[in-house]
Amino acid sequence: MEASTAKERIHTLDVIRGAAVFGILLVNMRFFSSSLEVLRWRLSRWPEWWNAAAELFIDVFVAGRFLYIFAFLFGYGMIMMQERAEAAGRPFARIYARRLAALAVFGLIHGLFIWFGDVLFHYAVVGFLLLAFRRAEPGRLLAWAVGLMSLLPMLVLLASLAGGPALPLVPAPDVQARIALDEAVYSGGTYAEIQRLRVRDWIDSAFTHITYYPHLLGLFLLGAYFARAGLLHDVRANRALLVRLAWRVGAAAAAVTAAYAWAPAFSYVAGGPVVGLFYILVLGILMTHPVWERRLRRLAPVGRMAFTNYIAQSVVCTLVFYGYGLGLYGRVGPLAATAGAVALYALQAAASRAWLRRFPAGPLERLWRRVTYGPEAHRKS
Numbered sequence: 001m002e003a004s005t006a007k008e009r010i011h012t013l014d015v016i017r018g019a020a021v022f023g024i025l026l027v028n029m030r031f032f033s034s035s036l037e038v039l040r041w042r043l044s045r046w047p048e049w050w051n052a053a054a055e056l057f058i059d060v061f062v063a064g065r066f067l068y069i070f071a072f073l074f075g076y077g078m079i080m081m082q083e084r085a086e087a088a089g090r091p092f093a094r095i096y097a098r099r100l101a102a103l104a105v106f107g108l109i110h111g112l113f114i115w116f117g118d119v120l121f122h123y124a125v126v127g128f129l130l131l132a133f134r135r136a137e138p139g140r141l142l143a144w145a146v147g148l149m150s151l152l153p154m155l156v157l158l159a160s161l162a163g164g165p166a167l168p169l170v171p172a173p174d175v176q177a178r179i180a181l182d183e184a185v186y187s188g189g190t191y192a193e194i195q196r197l198r199v200r201d202w203i204d205s206a207f208t209h210i211t212y213y214p215h216l217l218g219l220f221l222l223g224a225y226f227a228r229a230g231l232l233h234d235v236r237a238n239r240a241l242l243v244r245l246a247w248r249v250g251a252a253a254a255a256v257t258a259a260y261a262w263a264p265a266f267s268y269v270a271g272g273p274v275v276g277l278f279y280i281l282v283l284g285i286l287m288t289h290p291v292w293e294r295r296l297r298r299l300a301p302v303g304r305m306a307f308t309n310y311i312a313q314s315v316v317c318t319l320v321f322y323g324y325g326l327g328l329y330g331r332v333g334p335l336a337a338t339a340g341a342v343a344l345y346a347l348q349a350a351a352s353r354a355w356l357r358r359f360p361a362g363p364l365e366r367l368w369r370r371v372t373y374g375p376e377a378h379r380k381s
Contacts, residue, residue, distance in 0.1 A: 010080075010232065010233055011287070011297065011300055012232050012235050012283070012284055012287045013073060013076065013077075013232060013303070014299075014300035014301075014303035014304050015283060015287060015296045015297065015299045015300050015303060016069060016073065016232075016280055016283050016284070016303065017069075017070070017073055017302075017303030017304075017306045018299030018300055018301070018302035018303030018304075018306070018349075019066070019069070019279070019283060019299055019303075020066045020067075020069040020070045020073070020303075020306070021066075021302050021303065021306050021309050021310060021313075021345070021348075022066070022299075022302070022341075022345045023062050023065060023066025023067075023069070024066050024067055024070065024310070024313075025313050025341045025344065025345055026058055026062050026066075026338060026341045027058060027062055027063050027064075027066070027067070028117060028313065028314075028317070029317065029337040029338065029340065029341045030058070030334070030337065031115075031117045032115070032314075032317040032318065032320075032321050032329075032337075033317075033321050033328065033329060033330065033331075033332050033337055034329070034330060035178065035179045035182035035183060035186075035330070036182070036201055036204065036205065037175050037178050037179045037182070038179055041175060043179075045330075045333075046333040046334055048333070050335050051333040051334045051335050052334075053335075054333075054334040054335040054337075054338050055334040058334065058338070059260070059264070059268075060257060060260055060267075061257075061275075063268065063272075064268050064269070064271070064272030064276075065271070065272055065275045065276045065279060066276065066279075067119065067272075068219055068272045068273050068276040069276045069279060069280060070119075070306075071123070071216055071219035071220055071223070072219050072220075072222055072223035072226070072273075072276065072277070072280060073223055074123055074127070074219075074220055074223060075130060075219065075220035075221055075222065075223025075224040075225075075227070076223035076224065076226055076227040076232070077223075077227075078096065078127070078130060078131075078134070078220070078223075078224060078227075079134075079223075079224050079227035079228055080227055081095075081096065081099075082096070082134055092134070093131060093134070095372060095373065096127075096131060097128070097131065098371070098372055099368070099371075099372040100124045100127045100128055100131075101124070102368055102371040102372060103120055103121075103123065103124040103127070103368070104120075104121050104124035104125065106120055106307075106311075106364075106368070107119070107120030107121025107122070107123070107124055108121055110311055110314060111202045111206075112198070112199060112202055113195070113198075114311070114314045114315060114318060115198075115314040115317070115318055116198050116199075116201035116202035116204075116205055117205060117314075118202070118314075119209070120310075122206075122209045122210075122212075122213070122216065123216070125213075126213055126216045126217050126220065127220070129213075129217050130217065130220045130221070130224070133221060133224065136224075137228075138225055138228040138229055141221050141222075141224050141225040141228060142221075142222070142225045144218070144221050145218045145219070145221035145222040145224075145225060146218070146222075147218070148214045148215065148217055148218030148221065149215055149218035149219065149222070149273050150218075151214050151215070151218075152211075152212065152214065152215045152269045153266060153269045153270035156263075156265050156266045156269050156270075157263070157266050157270075160263050160265065160266060181197075182197065182329075182330075183329060183330040185197050185323070186321065186322055186323065186329040186330070187321075187322070187323055187327045187328070187329035187330055187331070188323045188327055189322075189323045190323065190324065191324045193323075194322055194323060194324065215269070215273075218273070219273055222273070222277070231284075232280075232284055235284045235285070235287050235288050236288045238284075239285065239288045242281050242284050242285050243285060245281055246278065246281040246282060246285060249274060249277050249278045249281060250278050250281075252274050252278075253271065253274045253275045253277075253278040256270045256271035256274050256275070257271055257275060259271070283296065298349065298353075299349070301349065301352035301353045301355075301356050302345070302348055302349050302352045304352070304356060304361070304362065304365075305352045305355065305356070305361070305362030305364075305365060307362060307364045307365050307368060308362035308363055308364040308365060309348050309352065309362070311364060312348065313344065313348075316344060317344075320340075
């Protein structure tokens with residue numbers, strides 16, 4: 001999500017953002033369709049081999065990877081916005097603070113009234129911390145990024161080696177009772193009943209998000225570092241460097257992915273940024289090949305409307321799974337949910353292309369830009 005005109009856009013970033021929108025949807029389908037307790041305790045609700053295989057694929061190759069790509073792009077976008085604001089003689093810090101404040105409001109509306117799993121509010125909060133690094137040199141950005149992203153994996157690894165529990169020891173009957181309540185209310189409750197549960201789950205998930213704030217800031221800073229270096233501005237010019245980085249990051253990604261077999265929690269928190277960065281580098285390299293570039297450009301419209309598509313996914317999926325819609329909560333297995341995500345994304349890709357033929361930006365992107373720039377917004381559309 002970033003503000004730029006059509007002429008200024010870096011298409012590689014739009015493609016990467018479009019891929020991230022798909023990966024996030026694949027993971028979020030779990031949260032739309034099942035209780036937080038099922039996911040927190042890794043309970044097997046769908047034992048069939050096809051559902052188990054779909055769940056394993058999401059766990060190993062998707063979960064945490066694409067949300068972290070979004071975080072990387074958030075930091076990348078801040079540097080690009082800063083450079084353009086300063087080139088135009090505009091006060092960047094004030095404009096960006098207004099942009100973050102608007103994002104926080106959007107996030108609260110999304111999280112409290114549509115779907116509790118919102119990340120926009122937390123991106124906005126951590127984004128204010130990112131502002132403190134806007135003058136940092138590339139080396140300092142990278143050092144802080146690596147240091148912050150290492151904290152959580154190290155804590156998880158130490159806890160694992162010490163034999164400590166990954167989760168609080170909540171009695172099983174309490175867990176089952178909460179799952180039963182979630183399934184009864186979300187699948188068949190009124191909007192008011194669901195709203196009370198949604199607020200509870202937003203508060204619950206907010207505390208989890210807060211533990212990831214250092215991790216998130218590290219990812220923002222890693223994106224800022226790449227932007228300062230301009231590594232994705234012109235992927236053809238930087239192809240050799242991207243290939244070298246991809247080999248090194250790919251080796252690390254393979255190692256942390258393999259660790260899933262014996263340390264899934266460590267593999268998740270350590271592998272998210274590493275595997276996510278590997279995906280970014282691979283997409284950047286593929287964009288230097290004419291055939292692949294033509295294929296991947298189909299993702300760009302989704303990326304250009306990432307904000308709109310992210311919120312639209314929540315609206316559509318809650319209508320499918322919640323009681324004020326089709327009420328399919330708790331009744332759809334991982335494979336069917338994955339197929340549904342593919343179908344919804346295909347519809348969003350077609351809708352994004354159609355919208356952008358008529359308008360320069362998505363509806364929520366235009367609103368966000370108008371709030372950010374005020375009367376000047378029409379000159380940036």
